[in-house]
Amino acid sequence: MPSTKNEFAELIAKDRSERQKEQWEGSFLDYLELVKKQPDLADFAHKRMYDMMTAKGVGQLDLEADPRAKRVFGDRTVPVYGFFKDEFFGMERTLDKIVGYFHSAAMGGEEARQVLYLMGPVGSGKSSLVERLKRGLEDLPPLYVIDGCPIYEQPLHLVPRHLRAAFEEMLGVKMDGDLCPVCRHRLIEEFDGRYEKMPVRTVTFSKRARRGIGVVPPVDPNNQDTSVLIGSEDISKLDRFSEGDPRVLELNGAFNVGNRGMVEFIEVFKNETEYLHTMITATQERFVPAPGRHGTIHVDTCIVAHSNEAEWQKFKADHTNEAILDRIVVVKVPYNLRLSEETKIYRKFLDKSKFHAKIAPHTLEIASMFAILSRLEPTAKCDLLTKLKIYNGEEVLEKGRPKKLTAHELREDTKREGLFGISTRFIMKALDTALAQNDEVIHPINVREALITMVKEADTPDDTRRKYLEFLQDTLHKAYLDMLEKDITKAFVFSFQDQAETLFQNYLDHAEAHVTKSRVKDPVTRDEINPDEGFLKSIEEQIAIIGPAADGFRQEVIAYLWAATRRGEKISYAAYEPLKEAIEKKLMSSVRDISRIITKARTRDEEQRQKHDAMVQNMIGQGYDESSIDTILKYAANHLWKD
Secondary structure: OHHHHHHHHHHHHHHHHHHHHHOOEEEHHHHHHHHHHOHHHHOOHHHHHHHHHHOOOEEEOOOOOOHHHHHHHOOOOOEEEOOOOOOOOOOHHHHHHHHHHHHHHHOOOHHHHOEEEEEOOOOOOHHHHHHHHHHHHHOOOOEEEEOOOOOOOOHHHHOOHHHHHHHHHHHOOOOOOOOOHHHHHHHHHOOOOOHHHOEEEEEOOEOOOOEOEEEEOOOOHHHOOOHHHHOEEOHHHOOOOOOOOHHHEEOOOHHHHOOOOEEEEEOHHHOOHHHHHHHHHHHHOOEEEOOOOOOEEEOOOEEEEEEOHHHHHHHHHOHHHHHHHOOEEEEEOOOOOOHHHHHHHHHHHHHHOOOOOEEOOOHHHHHHHHHHHOOOOOEOOEOHHHHHHHHOOOOOEEOOEEOOOOHHHHHHOOOOOOOOOOOHHHHHHHHHHHHHHOOOEEOHHHHHHHHHHHHHHOOOOHHHHHHHHHHHHHHHHHHHHHHHHHHHHHHHOOOHHHHHHHHHHHHHHHHHHHHHOOOEEOOOOOOEEOOOHHHHHHHHHHHOOOOOHHHHHHHHHHHHHHHHHHOOOOOOOOOOHHHHHHHHHHHHHHHHHHHHHHHHOOOOOHHHHHHHHHHHHHHHHOOOOHHHHHHHHHHHHHHOOOO
16 A cells, blocks of 8 residues: 555656646746747747647658548548547548648738638537647647736737837747736836836646636527626726726636637527627737726637537528628538548547447448448439448449549539538447447447437438438348358358469469460469360359450459559459459359358258358457357348348
């Protein structure tokens, strides 16, 4: 016990010592010397926020090394921000626009005088983005402020207007703003106007302590008191001070609190228009009215507002709101539409929770597919499942060839895609429901059942409910069976990879001989033989390559692999997607009958039992939990390989 006590004491002492090292106190004159050495101490709020978001590094997706990403983004440069990494997925465009807003504002562009407004459906990540910004501020080094200032203002406000040009030249910084009424009163009354002696100290940003981070929740329309924004007068002090004395001021409104940092407006358009004019004045003129008869107060803050699309459309439709609309930068925060990224979202949530159950393969994938299908707009160019795959960067085959349809083409035809559909919270509730039924393991079967039940009980329009049920009971049912069949086949076929590679090499030998009009040398007898047309066709017909199309397909395969060899890429059966699919289907068809027997047989002979046990062990190696394999195999037996 004493040793544990000592460890706690050491940790506390170390933390206190490190925090004390970060604290600084001195006069305004001392502060000027610091600014001369470190000009960024004079940065305005938008610049501080931009530097915060880029300090953890800005990289780029290597599209050449990632063919899937290349298919998603084309030739467009995709920045990756370390500040948002591992927390936000499938939001590259949104994050780029947010950082772009702060970049322009940091340089003094028009965005510095406009509100950043995040618009999107419920659960799309708006609040999480704002929370990340607030946490980022709290992690920043301490901020230098006038000691005792209720709004933690920039000490450079102490420099008189007539001397600012000279100070700016000496320090290499830009000055803007005026002293708040409280500091102006202190400067005159306590320091006799000697601003160089005014005390300066450091403080840290803190949402809980309301330092540099202000939050404005929706206010009751019948009682929209602007004191929430600008503070008020403490009437208990009026018996000691006159009404015009700054000492009666309580500068604790959101804009006072968020000075030097940011102010968040939650569900911003639930407030009355008149109430929002203070927000517009703050961003456009950089001041807010002081309570009572105390003039105005300069504020240097980033205003970030958010709400859902319905509220935005309603507000935008009222032409009397034009003045406010002109001062808003809208950044859409749609739902994610990429399958690989959607599964990461749920994995992140589960990792942060006390969720300890095992997750069978494809569970999060099936749940994510349902969410994304519900968010897609129909198109005449392909079905929704194909669209989902193209958005995910997958190479979709059509008659054995890659479908010539890009994600960019599909996105061009959409209007509101990603702004409607199933939210991440809905999926998480389904995962919780499945877990409540079995706290050891969840799998696609019980998660899909939970989703079906939730959709039936949800208060949604009948046509929407029918569409969602069709996704779950038909589209995803078939998609899961395809995944399951591949997994069972891989588990059943001994050394699936080796057999696939053998088929691949044989196909290449015979296809190359066919294309070059040559012969194939038998590896054992060394005899030269003609290309085996029957063998080639048995592979190609798996993906509907028949008749005259076979010649073109063989030429494409050989050309693709020759090019890959020149590029120094590793050649394997998975190198060319159409041939990979054909080989896997060939292997699956060759073991379908025996797989059916093994999964359905109630009684097995010794040989069958050994093969069944080996298959189960291989499935465990694929990530399946032993307790769920029996359920999954029964499901496969009921729906696959029917007589």
